[in-house]
Amino acid sequence: MTDTAAYDDLTDHLARMGALEQVAGLLNWDQETQMPPKGAAQRAAQAGAVASALHALAIDPRIEGWIAAIEADGPPSGAIAVNVAEARRLHGRAVRIPSKLAGELARVSAEVQMVWEAARPGSDLAAFLPALERLVALKRSEADCLAEPGEAPYDALLAEYESGITAAEIEVVFGRLRAGLVDLRARIAAKGAPPARLSGSFPGAGQMALARRLGCVFGYDWAAGRLDLAAHPSSSGSGGDVRITTRIDTEDPRECLYSTVHEVGHAVYEQNLDPDQVFLPAGSHASMGIHESQSRLFENQLGRSRAFCTWLHPAMAEAFGDPGAADPEALYRAVNAVETGLIRTEADEVHYNLHIMMRFDLERALISGALAVRDLPEAWNARFRADFGIEVPDAARGCMQDVHWAAGLFGYFPTYTLGNIYAGELHAALRRDLPDLDASLAAGDLAPVLGWLREKIHRRGRLLGPVELVTSAVGHAPTEAPLLAYLEEKYGALHGV
Known part of the structure; x- marks a missing residue:
């Protein structure tokens, strides 16, 4: 029988840690959206102070005693087991990192992100690279502290975002996926057809109004969130406070609309986690790969589907007068145009994962x-x-387009492609379990999808690991095969290949 007093003490402690993590997230959100320029130095100090306080909680020696008391009469189960296991993992990682390094990492990450924001528009490498060099040195130190004997330092950073998988294993999966993507891209390119485009004027006010409408359609609870503009679209928070950001290109609304849908995917996941486990590990996301599966599923398989374009076309006409495409089919082709481009966040589904694979290789080399x-x-x-x-x-x-390295998020990039792989599996299962899916999408009715995801993914939090969670939802272990099959079917039909 679980020691109730010890478990209460442990979960109170974990909840304080969870609350501080969200405070750190709010500081970062404010930095991206509201903070005045002269607040930069203070914000870096604030971030460092919060990180130091969080680290002090994580290394508290009482954690080991609480865990021992809880497990004295046998291993716990369910949410208790998850909370205990995560407490052990967090404590085990934290005690390996000196307090000074923990605070310095947070402080320098905040500083470098602000340098990036100022330097990126002018491609000011002279300002950015020295700042990034300081941060990479700290991340290397962190990785060295965290790595188990025989473990690659990069894998120690990767584990913070995706548990149970190594870079070597990811490389094998990516190799198989890459071969299929390169072949599909080559066949499309051989056709030589120009990509379909939207034409017209797309004022920012109209884009934001439609973005808010898309949030409603995809299940975002506005009483528990807000939408703001930022240099890099993002989602942060959990439960009753989940904030998203997007950005606007007045010549092309796809960036704003699909970035918003992407971030809503993240946000809806966080808003629908188990409220009884708020601030606790069992009530958090299973992994960043699972998180990305929710955003990529919303953005691509659902948001870029032919059926959803039936709803989106008249919605764009309401927002802009001229939707930029003659009919839903023309819109469908425009939002699924395949074109070799420079920017990851604007990449089509055929190219996107190739962008991620490049970053994965480069950041491993940096670490x-x-x-x-x-x-x-x-x-x-x-x-x-x-x-x-x-x-x-x-x-x-080029190398300054993404915020991730400037924010110290080494090990995050591969979770995007893992998320695409998981999304491929979930999409196939959705189509199996919801035979009227296309009719729902054409009507702008995502309730059946949201109900399925809430049951299969959202409410389960971290009760299962990422692979186990997808397996339980779809009935088999995830592979890249459904994603490749979806891309072949969709883009093969669009381009006659």
Whole structure:
């Protein structure tokens, strides 16, 4: 029987840690959306102070005593087992990191992100690279502290985002996926057809109004969230406070609309986690790969489907007067145009994972020391030329385009493609279990999808690991096969290949 007093003490402690993590998230959200420019130095200090306080809670020696008391009469089960196991993992990682390093990582990450925000528009590598070099050095130190004997330092960072998988295992999966993507891309390119485009004027106010409407359609609870503009779209928070950001391109509304749908996928997941486990590990997301599966599923398989374009076309006409496409079929082709481009967040489904694979290789090299930060721009440009066949004109559209490295999120990038793989499995299962899915999408009715996801994914939180969670939802272990089959069927039909 579980020691109730010890478990209450442990969960109270974990809840304080969870609350502080959300405070850190709010500081970052404010930094991206509201913070005045002169607040930069104070914000970095605030981030460092919160990280130090969180680290102090994580290394508290009482955690080991509570766990021992809870497990004295045998291993716990269910949510109790998850909370105990996560407490052990968090404590085990934290005690390996010196308090000074924990605070310094948070402080420098906040500083470098602000340097990135200022330097990115002008491709100011002279300002950015020295700042990034400081952060990479700290991340290497963190990885060295966390790595188990014989474990690659990068894997120690990866484990923070995706448990139970190594970079070597990801490389094998990515290799199989890459072969299929490169072949599909080559067949589409051989056709030589120009990509379909939207035309017209798309004022920012109309984009934001339609973005809010899309949030409603995809189940975002506005009483528990808000939408703001930022340099990089994001989602943060959980439960009753989940905030999203997007960005606007007045010449092309797809960036705003699909970034919003993507972030709503993240947000709806967080809003529908088990409220009885708020601030606790059992009530958190299973992994970032699972998180990305929710956003990519919303954005691509559902949001870019032919059926949903039936709803989206008249909605765009209401927002802009001219939707930029003659009919729903023309819109469907425009939002699924295949084109080799520079920007990851604007990449089509055929190219997107190739962008991720490049970043995965480069960030592993940065953490291992095989690639020096000063050599990153040249390495990026050479790899982009080899993978995509085009030259990178400037750093803003090259190695400075993403916020992840500036924010210290090394190990995050591969979860996007893992999320796409999981989304491929979930989409196939949705179509199996919801035979009227297309009719629902055409009507802008996502209730059946949201109900299925709430039962199969959202409410289960971290009760299962990512692979086990997808397996329980779809009936078999996940592979890249459904994603490749979906892409072949969709883009094969669109391009006659």
